[in-house]
Amino acid sequence: MRRKKHTQGRSSITVHRTGCGGRRAAVFFAPTQSMGAGLWLFRPHKSTFPDSALQAFPWFSRSLAPRSRLQLTRMNAARFEFHADLNDFLPRGPRFRPLEVRFRESPSVKHLIEACGVPHPEVALIRINGAVVDFSAPVHDGDRVEVLPISALPAGAASPLENQPEGEVRFILDLHLGRLAVYLRILGFDSLYRNDYEDEELARTAGEQGRVLLTRDQRLLMRSQVRYGYWVRALDPQEQIVEVISRYRLAGQVKPFHRCLRCNTRLQPVEKKAVLERLEPLTRRYYHEFRRCPQCDQIFWKGSHYERMQALVDRVLALDGKRPSA
Ligand SMILES: [Zn+2]
Numbered sequence: 416m417r418r419k420k421h422t423q424g425r426s427s428i429t430v431h432r433t434g435c436g437g438r439r440a441a442v443f444f445a446p447t448q449s450m451g452a453g454l455w456l457f458r459p460h461k462s463t464f465p466d467s468a469l470q471a472f473p474w475f476s477r478s479l480a481p482r483s484r485l486q487l488t489r490m491n492a493a494r495f496e497f498h499a500d501l502n503d504f505l506p507r508g509p510r511f512r513p514l515e516v517r518f519r520e521s522p523s524v525k526h527l528i529e530a531c532g533v534p535h536p537e538v539a540l541i542r543i544n545g546a547v548v549d550f551s552a553p554v555h556d557g558d559r560v561e562v563l564p565i566s567a568l569p570a571g572a573a574s575p576l577e578n579q580p581e582g583e584v585r586f587i588l589d590l591h592l593g594r595l596a597v598y599l600r601i602l603g604f605d606s607l608y609r610n611d612y613e614d615e616e617l618a619r620t621a622g623e624q625g626r627v628l629l630t631r632d633q634r635l636l637m638r639s640q641v642r643y644g645y646w647v648r649a650l651d652p653q654e655q656i657v658e659v660i661s662r663y664r665l666a667g668q669v670k671p672f673h674r675c676l677r678c679n680t681r682l683q684p685v686e687k688k689a690v691l692e693r694l695e696p697l698t699r700r701y702y703h704e705f706r707r708c709p710q711c712d713q714i715f716w717k718g719s720h721y722e723r724m725q726a727l728v729d730r731v732l733a734l735d736g737k738r739p740s741a
Pocket residue numbers: 675676677678679680708709710711712713
């Protein structure tokens with residue numbers, strides 16, 4: 416009985432702007448029916464707000480308690496519903512339940528979505544009181560806000576927010592995703608990667624070149640330059656490549672053996688006789704099709720490394736029953 420009550424309960428987020436410029440936001444998650452931090456903010460008198468509570472939460476005491484509680488009582492509230500895998504960004508408590516988000520004035524819906532922890536590139540559709548809106552739409556007291564990822568839209572439906580890349584999908588990856596970058600190149604996808612990229616360079620390059628930023632850093636996706644991006648959920652590189660191919664529906668665009676694994680340059684066919692002197696005896700004997708990278712001069716052939724990757728390629732292609740492009 417107690418569990419049933421818990422799962423039916425709503426949760427609350429208080430968004431309170433702090434610091435210089437008002438850009439940072441403190442977010443509290445607390446079940447509305449409990450006496451969590453979200454409700455404590457609204458206790459009106461010091462006599463009902465024991466000093467022991469402030470001592471137990473020194474950060475709360477320093478940053479919020481000195482502010483006027485009368486200001487906090489003027490906060491507006493809206494109900495947010497995050498759909499499908501957008502719940503991955505919420506703490507476990509409020510997942511898959513409506514959230515009450517409290518705020519001052521009428522901030523943009525993008526600001527409130529990201530204050531809840533959900534990066535804007537992950538969002539494909541927003542409705543306020545049933546009407547489709549863009550990121551700049553203001554949220555007012557009493558609004559009902561629905562936030563959907565691309566996976567919650569019908570297959571093939573375009574995002575009205577236009578944050579899904581059109582045409583050839585190209586990637587740039589953060590330094591934690593080196594193996595994923597190699598797998599993407601093996602499958603023929605244009606994928607920039609360096610292990611010394613700074614966050615600023617990643618975000619700027621993604622924005623300027625219209626690349627999808629793949630990252631394990633949720634905060635990086637919240638940078639305003641990033642238009643296309645995805646937070647890779649899996650930790651295992653082979654699970655990651657399946658996740659990314661599925662997310663961007665790329666199984667039909669797989670072109671193995673077309674891109675340099677070292678430098679990402681598109682490979683060119685080369686005659687066997689032109690590279691014969693560079694081949695080991697067994698390679699010379701058993702392989703007849705070669706490609707060369709015009710940038711770094713590396714030679715590739717469908718050898719043992721390619722054969723080991725074939726199982727992964729087959730798994731990716733099975734995502735929608737496609738065969739690789741020629
Ligand atoms: Zn190369």
